[in-house]
Amino acid sequence: xxxxxxxxxxxxxxxxxxxxxxxxxxxxxxxxxxxxxxxxxxxxxxxxxxxxxxxxxxxxxxxxxxxxxxxxxxxxxxxxxxxxxxxxxxxxxxxxxxxxxxxxxxxxxxxxxxxxxxxxxxxxxxxxxxxxxxxxxxxxxxxxxxxxxxxxxxxxxxxxxx
Amino acid sequence: xxxxxxxxxxxxxxxxxxxxxxxxxxxxxxxxxxxxxxxxxxxxxxxxxxxxxxxxxxxxxxxxxxxxxxxxxxxxxxxxxxxxxxxxxxxxxxxxxxxxxxxxxxxxxxxxxxxxxxxxxxxxxxxxxxxxxxxxxxxxxxxxxxxxxxxxxxxxxxxxxxxxxxxxxxxxxxxxxxxxxxxxxxxxxxxxxxxxxxxxxxxxxxxxxxxxxxxxxxxxxxxxxxxxxxxxxxxxxxxxxxxxxxxxxxxxxxxxxxxxxxxxxxxxxxxxxxxxxxxxxxxxxxxxxxxxxxxxxxxxxxxxxxxxxxxxxxxxxxxxxxxxxxxxxxxxxxxxxxxxxxxxxxxxxxxxxxxxxxxxxxxxxxxxxxxxxxxxxxxxxxxxxxxxxxxxxxxxxxxxxxxxxxxxxxxxxxxxxxxxxxxxxxxxxxxxxxxxxxxxxxxxxxxxxxxxxxxxxxxxxxxxxxxxxxxxxxxxxxxxxxxxxxxxxxxxxxxxxxxxxxxxxxxxxxxxxxxxxxxxxxxxxxxxxxxxxxxxxxxxxxxxxxxxxxxxxxxxxxxxxxxxxxxxxxxxxxxxxxxxxxxxxxxxxxxxxxxxxxxxxxxxxxxxxxxxxxxxxxxxxxxxxxxxxxxxxxxxxxxxxxxxxxxxxxxxxxxxxxxxxxxxxxxxxxxxxxxxxxxxxxxxxxxxxxxxxxxxxxxxxxxxxxxxxxxxxxxxxxxxxxxxxxxxxxxxxxxxxxxxxxxxxxxxxxxxxxxxxxxxxxxxxxxxxxxxxxxxxxxxx
Numbered sequence: 001x002x003x004x005x006x007x008x009x010x011x012x013x014x015x016x017x018x019x020x021x022x023x024x025x026x027x028x029x030x031x032x033x034x035x036x037x038x039x040x041x042x043x044x045x046x047x048x049x050x051x052x053x054x055x056x057x058x059x060x061x062x063x064x065x066x067x068x069x070x071x072x073x074x075x076x077x078x079x080x081x082x083x084x085x086x087x088x089x090x091x092x093x094x095x096x097x098x099x100x101x102x103x104x105x106x107x108x109x110x111x112x113x114x115x116x117x118x119x120x121x122x123x124x125x126x127x128x129x130x131x132x133x134x135x136x137x138x139x140x141x142x143x144x145x146x147x148x149x150x151x152x153x154x155x156x157x158x159x160x161x162x
Numbered sequence: 163x164x165x166x167x168x169x170x171x172x173x174x175x176x177x178x179x180x181x182x183x184x185x186x187x188x189x190x191x192x193x194x195x196x197x198x199x200x201x202x203x204x205x206x207x208x209x210x211x212x213x214x215x216x217x218x219x220x221x222x223x224x225x226x227x228x229x230x231x232x233x234x235x236x237x238x239x240x241x242x243x244x245x246x247x248x249x250x251x252x253x254x255x256x257x258x259x260x261x262x263x264x265x266x267x268x269x270x271x272x273x274x275x276x277x278x279x280x281x282x283x284x285x286x287x288x289x290x291x292x293x294x295x296x297x298x299x300x301x302x303x304x305x306x307x308x309x310x311x312x313x314x315x316x317x318x319x320x321x322x323x324x325x326x327x328x329x330x331x332x333x334x335x336x337x338x339x340x341x342x343x344x345x346x347x348x349x350x351x352x353x354x355x356x357x358x359x360x361x362x363x364x365x366x367x368x369x370x371x372x373x374x375x376x377x378x379x380x381x382x383x384x385x386x387x388x389x390x391x392x393x394x395x396x397x398x399x400x401x402x403x404x405x406x407x408x409x410x411x412x413x414x415x416x417x418x419x420x421x422x423x424x425x426x427x428x429x430x431x432x433x434x435x436x437x438x439x440x441x442x443x444x445x446x447x448x449x450x451x452x453x454x455x456x457x458x459x460x461x462x463x464x465x466x467x468x469x470x471x472x473x474x475x476x477x478x479x480x481x482x483x484x485x486x487x488x489x490x491x492x493x494x495x496x497x498x499x500x501x502x503x504x505x506x507x508x509x510x511x512x513x514x515x516x517x518x519x520x521x522x523x524x525x526x527x528x529x530x531x532x533x534x535x536x537x538x539x540x541x542x543x544x545x546x547x548x549x550x551x552x553x554x555x556x557x558x559x560x561x562x563x564x565x566x567x568x569x570x571x572x573x574x575x576x577x578x579x580x581x582x583x584x585x586x587x588x589x590x591x592x593x594x595x596x597x598x599x600x601x602x603x604x605x606x607x608x609x610x611x612x613x614x615x616x617x618x619x620x621x622x623x624x625x626x627x628x629x630x631x632x633x634x635x636x637x638x639x640x641x642x643x644x645x646x647x648x649x650x651x652x653x654x655x656x657x658x659x660x661x662x663x664x665x666x667x668x669x670x671x672x673x674x675x676x677x678x679x680x681x682x683x684x685x686x687x688x689x690x691x692x693x694x695x696x697x698x699x700x701x702x703x704x705x706x707x708x709x710x711x712x713x714x715x716x717x718x719x720x721x722x723x724x725x726x727x728x729x730x731x732x733x734x735x736x737x738x739x740x741x742x743x744x745x746x747x748x749x750x751x752x753x754x755x756x757x758x759x760x761x762x763x764x765x766x767x768x769x770x771x772x773x774x775x776x777x778x779x780x781x782x783x784x785x786x787x788x789x790x791x792x793x794x795x796x797x798x799x800x801x802x803x804x805x806x807x808x809x810x811x812x813x814x815x816x817x818x819x820x821x822x823x824x825x826x827x828x829x830x831x832x833x834x835x836x837x838x839x840x841x842x843x844x845x846x847x848x849x850x851x852x853x854x855x856x857x858x859x860x861x862x863x864x865x866x867x868x869x870x871x872x873x874x875x876x877x878x879x880x881x882x883x884x885x886x887x888x889x890x891x892x893x894x895x896x897x898x899x900x901x902x903x904x905x906x907x908x909x910x911x912x913x914x915x916x917x918x919x920x921x922x923x924x925x926x927x928x929x930x931x932x933x934x935x936x937x938x939x940x941x942x943x
Contacts, residue, residue, distance in 0.1 A: 038193035039186015044449040048865035079186035104663030105183030106415025143837030
């Protein structure tokens with residue numbers, strides 16, 4: 001039987017949080033409204049556009065399709081947790097700026113989290129692999145070309161830095 | 163006195179706005195959280211056409227967390243039909259039948275999604291719970307859905323106080339088409355259709371309003387393209403002073419036309435209810451609502467003909483077209499007027515006769531979406547040119563070249579009233595070099611003489627499309643800017659337009675940086691806050707860079723002059739002996755003799771004594787710019803496609819753009835605008851179509867069913883720039899926002915026809931969007 005309220009304990013961007021919430025609360029609303037982490041954006045609320053993508057235990061997840069109670073005990077990373085410790089843009093964020101991979105910036109958090117997971121798995125992708133990796137995220141401003149350029153630049157820079 | 167040199171203007175500069183957006187710190191309207199904030203949800207009509215016999219909110223009122231339930235009877239003065247945003251144009255003989263909606267329907271609904279009741283609750287979840295149990299007694303009525311049938315004598319009439327569904331009728335003409343057609347060697351007649359599509363910015367619409375009775379002011383955050391326009395609209399609807407309302411457009415997640423002022427019900431109701439309840443209220447549209455509650459575009463049917471002499475010279479064009487208006491027409495004739503004017507394309511058309519009929523249907527409201535009617539016009543004329551070339555045995559590029567408006571014929575008066583109500587005049591243009599460059603980069607000759615025959619011999623279906631287009635941009639009325647040097651030495655620019663991704667924080671900073679001798683990073687641009695800058699219209703019609711950009715240029719010039727004067731005085735020399743450099747006023751002879759701008763700003767605001775008579779404090783100036791008329795950009799798109807004859811899937815192999823938007827501020831930004839426009843054009847040409855049922859339901863109202871192009875469908879593009887300066891403004895710039903989207907369907911249709919050798923089979927592609935199934939049906943018949 002559904003309980004009226006659930007206690008959710010999660011680690012988000014390295015910080016622990018504990019909240020008592022309704023079971024129906026989506027994870028994106030939990031992050032945005034309960035934790036005030038509004039960098040995760042909600043584009044369609046039906047799992048298609050990818051804007052709300054976050055990393056749950058390292059894997060990209062549509063936070064609009066996951067209920068917050070399911071995140072109990074999870075280790076979550078959002079856009080707010082991507083920058084370097086000194087607050088500087090990380091390599092992927094830097095590459096997005098260099099290549100003009102964002103215009104309005106609304107879909108960008110979902111792209112950055114998706115690509116973070118992709119590059120962890122495939123640090124040396126070719127252009128077509130990048131294209132495919134982005135295909136679950138919709139951007140209505142850029143036409144994707146500069147995003148692909150940015151991912152390739154980031155991958156190249158990360159490899160050189162290692 | 164130092165003269166401005168272009169150090170940053172015209173160069174690729176990384177964007178100032180990016181760090182905030184890349185780290186999740188950019189403020190969008192959905193991110194606004196206020197104390198004592200309530201949440202709204204709407205009950206919308208599930209029918210495209212129905213009578214409302216009653217609304218029962220009693221069960222909903224008993225639910226937990228409900229603050230208020232509002233229906234039409236609660237609205238008082240706010241419940242009247244909203245004003246027109248755009249009045250009818252001054253066209254002789256115009257018929258215009260105004261119908262605008264009321265914020266909440268009480269007697270009749272005319273499209274699926276029309277708001278009927280508003281719930282205010284402690285959370286959005288609770289508000290939506292209540293919308294489920296509000297009982298509306300709808301009595302379903304017949305519908306008018308099909309554009310053509312809605313004009314038939316037996317059609318259902320959308321507005322019961324009218325005798326037909328004609329929303330407007332306007333004929334514009336020049337010369338005498340009938341006479342020209344009589345003398346013609348060839349007359350070609352075709353019917354072209356263009357179906358409904360949507361903009362779908364990734365951020366839906368949204369608004370937060372807060373009434374503060376301690377200061378008697380209304381604070382509004384809105385995902386809007388026109389904050390000053392929204393403030394004016396709210397003042398008018400609520401009987402308030404404009405100055406008592408502050409509208410802030412924070413970062414806006416894409417607009418593409420659908421976030422300009424339409425008197426959207428939610429945008430009127432949320433501020434009104436916040437004032438009534440004395441609290442903050444938030445509403446964020448969800449994607450399902452967006453499909454019905456936000457304006458759509460594109461539905462038109464054109465019966466067009468072109469008359470030519472034997473050399474392929476255009477003698478005249480005639481076009482009679484229907485424009486699907488949706489259920490109301492708050493935006494007047496902007497979209498169909500753009501279509502009417504865009505049929506003229508890049509060509510000398512001595513005789514033109516165009517009659518538009520706008521039709522009310524039981525569909526969501528139609529308003530401008532990137533291109534805003536221009537792509538329909540370009541599709542018509544470019545397809546006619548393709549067919550004419552074929553019938554006259556001319557090369558597709560040659561017929562265009564022969565008919566281009568010659569470089570020395572500008573300014574070129576087209577004698578029609580344009581969307582800005584001025585006479586449509588192309589200010590400058592140079593079309594042949596753009597075509598020449600396209601033929602070079604796409605290697606046209608080699609493709610048609612060598613590559614294509616070889617590939618076709620291998621059984622592959624490849625084709626090429628090359629089309630021309632123009633875009634009226636940068637229309638008035640005006641924009642303004644105030645520039646102020648801060649005591650830190652940073653330069654602060656405030657302007658009335660909002661920003662939805664156009665890189666204003668960078669492009670505008672580049673303009674200012676050159677005048678002020680600072681870097682673009684040292685310039686702070688503040689947009690879209692009516693308390694920061696009172697006057698303005700908004701970011702639409704590809705006008706931001708042209709109109710606000712020039713206002714900013716003039717303000718920067720004025721502030722630079724003040725800084726030089728004060729600096730010269732401080733350094734004890736003549737104004738001609740100083741320059742702005744490195745954040746300082748320096749003496750030209752010895753640049754180590756210098757004073758920082760921040761220090762001058764402090765000196766210009768003395769706390770004792772008096773400033774000199776006739777002078778004003780601070781390093782500050784405000785300027786406005788209003789162009790006499792718009793400025794016309796142009797270009798050529800070239801595409802090579804391959805079609806799989808089994809699946810009819812079209813694969814874009816190459817996409818080239820040669821574009822002329824006048825003088826460029828930041829080529830990286832312009833490339834981005836073009837890429838995004840083309841991507842939307844590709845969706846428009848091949849993927850996106852709203853499927854209406856006969857009862858007016860949208861049958862594909864999710865993003866899983868309405869297909870926005872992904873990275874798999876949008877190819878890499880090569881963009882080349884030609885710079886023909888505009889004659890309407892000192893910076894010489896033309897707008898670029900919509901350009902990319904305009905010619906794609908025409909290029910796509912030409913290329914697919916070519917790939918499948920359709921003309922040889924007696925098939926022509928005259929309807930947009932194409933799709934694999936549409937192509938399949940066409941080629942099987």
